[in-house]
Amino acid sequence: MSRLVVVSNRVPVPEKGGAAASAGGLAVALLAALQERGGIWMGWSGKSSGDNEPGPLSLEEQGKITFALTDLTEKDVDEYYFGFANRVLWPICHYRLDLAEYGRKEMAGYFRVNRFFAHRLAPLLKPDDTIWIHDYHLIPLAAELRQMGVKNRIGFFHHIPWPPADVLAAMPVHEEIMRGLAAYDLVGFQTDHDLENFAGCLRREEMGDALGDGRFNSGDKIFKGGVYGIGIETEAFAKFARKAVSHAMVHKAKESIIGRDLIIGVDRLDYSKGLTQRIDAFERFVLNNPAHQRNVTYLQVTPKSRSEVPEYEQMQRTVAEQAGRVNGALGTVDWVPIRYINRSLSRPILAGLYRLAKVGLVTPLRDGMNLVAKEYVAAQNPDDPGVLVLSRFAGAARELKGALLVNPYDIVGTANAIARALNMPLEERQERWQRMMDYLLEHDVSRWCDDFLNDLAA
Ligand code: ADQ
Numbered sequence: 001m002s003r004l005v006v007v008s009n010r011v012p013v014p015e016k017g018g019a020a021a022s023a024g025g026l027a028v029a030l031l032a033a034l035q036e037r038g039g040i041w042m043g044w045s046g047k048s049s050g051d052n053e054p055g056p057l058s059l060e061e062q063g064k065i066t067f068a069l070t071d072l073t074e075k076d077v078d079e080y081y082f083g084f085a086n087r088v089l090w091p092i093c094h095y096r097l098d099l100a101e102y103g104r105k106e107m108a109g110y111f112r113v114n115r116f117f118a119h120r121l122a123p124l125l126k127p128d129d130t131i132w133i134h135d136y137h138l139i140p141l142a143a144e145l146r147q148m149g150v151k152n153r154i155g156f157f158h159h160i161p162w163p164p165a166d167v168l169a170a171m172p173v174h175e176e177i178m179r180g181l182a183a184y185d186l187v188g189f190q191t192d193h194d195l196e197n198f199a200g201c202l203r204r205e206e207m208g209d210a211l212g213d214g215r216f217n218s219g220d221k222i223f224k225g226g227v228y229g230i231g232i233e234t235e236a237f238a239k240f241a242r243k244a245v246s247h248a249m250v251h252k253a254k255e256s257i258i259g260r261d262l263i264i265g266v267d268r269l270d271y272s273k274g275l276t277q278r279i280d281a282f283e284r285f286v287l288n289n290p291a292h293q294r295n296v297t298y299l300q301v302t303p304k305s306r307s308e309v310p311e312y313e314q315m316q317r318t319v320a321e322q323a324g325r326v327n328g329a330l331g332t333v334d335w336v337p338i339r340y341i342n343r344s345l346s347r348p349i350l351a352g353l354y355r356l357a358k359v360g361l362v363t364p365l366r367d368g369m370n371l372v373a374k375e376y377v378a379a380q381n382p383d384d385p386g387v388l389v390l391s392r393f394a395g396a397a398r399e400l401k402g403a404l405l406v407n408p409y410d411i412v413g414t415a416n417a418i419a420r421a422l423n424m425p426l427e428e429r430q431e432r433w434q435r436m437m438d439y440l441l442e443h444d445v446s447r448w449c450d451d452f453l454n455d456l457a458a
Contacts, residue, residue, distance in 0.1 A: 002128045002153075004039035004453070006030055007121065009081070009137040011043035013060065013067045024347070024371070028233050029445040031065065033453065038064040039129075042121055045069035048077050057120055070120055072113065079109020081137070086309050089136045092171050093160045094272040094366040099311055100171065107173055111140055118144035125152060130456060133184075135159050140176070143183035155186040155456040157228065160368040161395070162194040165204035178207055182218035186456045188228040190368045190395040195227050228452045229399055231445040232374045234437075237351055241379035244352025249345075253299075254356055261422055263298040264357035266350065266372045267364075268305040269312065269342070274365040274391065274408040275302070275319050279338065281363070281414035283326045286337060288412075289419050294335045296422070298361075299353065303344040316342075354379035358386045359421045362394060363408040369395035373403070377436045385433035387421035389414070399439060402432030 012027035034041060045058065054071040061067075072080070083106030091099040118141055125131070131154040133141050142154045168174045178201060181187050189195045199216065202208040208218035214226050244250045253262075263282070267273040282298050300323070306312045323340040330337045345353070354360060360376030373388060373396040380386055390396060390403035397405055404421055406414045 001037050002130045002457075003126060004034055004037045005121070005125065005129050005131045006034060006039065006041045006134070007117065007131065007138060007141060008041070008043050008134040009085070010046060011041050011067055011069060013041075013069070014062065016062075026230065026445065028236075029449045032446065033449050034065045035063055040066045040068055040124055042068040042070075042117070042124070044081075045071050047071045048074045050074055057124075066124075068120075068124060070117070072116075076109060076113050076116070079106045080113035082306075082308055084110035085137045086306055087311070088171060089139075089177075090160070090272075091311075092167060093136060093163055095161070095163055095167055096271070096366075097167060097170050099271065102172055111176075114138060114140040115144045117141055118148060118150075121145070122148050122150060125150060127152065130453065131155070132157070132453070132456070140180040140183075143180045146183050153185050153456055154183075155188065155452060156181065156184045157188040157230075157452060158194070158368070159190070159230070161366055162189055162197045162201075164197045165201045168197075168201050169205070174201075175205060175207065178202065178205065179218065182208070182216075182221045182223055184223055186224045186226065186452070188226055188452050190227070190229050191398045192227050193398070194368075194395070195225055198225060224455070226452075226455060228448055228455075229395060229443065230369050230371070231440065231443045231448045232371055232378060233446075234374075234378045234440045234444045237347070237375055237378040240348040240351035241355040241381075244348055244355060247349055247352055249349050250352030250356070253353060257297050257356065259295065261292075261296045261359070262357040263296060263359040263361055263418065263422075264353060264376070265298070265300040265302075265361045265363075266354075266375075267300075267302055267362075269302045269316055269319065270305055271311060271315050272364055272366050274363045275300070275315075276322055277365070277408050277411060278361055278363045278414070279319070279322050279326060280411045281408075281418065282338065282361075283330065284411050284415035285418040286330055288415055292419070292422065293330070294332065296337070297339060298337060299339045299341070299357070301341050301343065301345060301350075301353070304342050351375070351379045354386075355381060359418060360386060360388045361418070362388065362396070363391045363406060363414060364394050365391070365408055367391070367394040367396070371396075373400060374440055377402075377433065378440055380433055380437075382430070382433070382437075384426065385429050387424055387429055387432065388436070389417045389421050399443070400436045401439075402435040 049071040057068045087101040362373040388403040391408045
């Protein structure tokens, strides 16, 4: 088994003594793979070196893993991260042409930082290392490494949706981005729809085509593309949930909703997550179902994210005002319909809150996969499971067939689904939950990791 080199924008370096409980499933799975094979995880430290050229990589060894972190200049952070990655690629891949802010400077910064990453990484590589690059921040990295003569196997996993050709083509450098993907040996997508869109982009731009057996060509390059829907650490998460009652915060939450049904939403504060439409749907549900008024609480746990990007700053204000307005309009002296919290919670506590909730509301307008949907299912009590209300535009909808699928733009439809979920008989809830849980146990995050790495090795 060759050594593994993982590269991602940010690196979840475990705290000394291993705070594994707070790490997400992706980090847990990749750390386990790195620990088994020995390897390197490289990425941005999250720090800026101001105007100065960043110093050498900072290396930290933990067991068989070396974490290799680099600072970036302030200009790099502005152009590569906030600029091109989060104001062009993120909105484009989430079908939001209206929010994409193109700038030549930002595009140049994106390619420059990818070249910089390649120059920092190349000296650490051994000839038979397997390299696995993650996410939209680093699409051109393989092409840069190839230019430096790196011949290793290189795989890429795209965590977010891949848009249709007409959407992608609105991005001025889309051809270069597509050529960047063709420099990999294997490109992984979350769903069959993303892979189809990708093949459609190659065809439409007359850059290449599907050759069958998951192979594609582009120019003189032949590479593979495949579907690898990411999973969670299903068993470990279910265990957190079973044990969660012992957490004071979960216990307090439970006490505070006695006699009421809990509906939960957990998302980074991001416009792709459909928060404003979701609050509208909850309001509509309450107005349409007077019998449920006063006996339902909607808890939305939403840590702030990317606050430096103007669209996100705006979004924070909008969602907070909207939650306040609905509470003002519907609330009574002893009932607050929406509890809106901008906090990060530990995974065990999150698992406990999911288990208390009769309905998991996961209604993104567009999402690569959406792990919250999977976590909600894994956390349920098999004797009395809650119901997942899931957007048809989340990658998870391709897999979780026991969910109530909704169109998040259809406010009344989502409101009706909430009502249906709250009124669903136990037997139907159990049957739906079991179907999803069986799937999640079989397709957990370790399997995702193994499937991708086996195909990259093949
Ligand atoms: P995200 O857009 O971040 O991920 P998601 O898949 O839902 O979306 O993952 C979010 C993670 O953050 C979950 O594990 C969740 O538990 C955690 N989280 C959210 N709110 C939290 C809170 N308040 N406290 C603590 N933890 C919280 C991107 C893509 C997704 C894709 C993933 C993985 O956008 O589509 O599923 O990568 O590939």
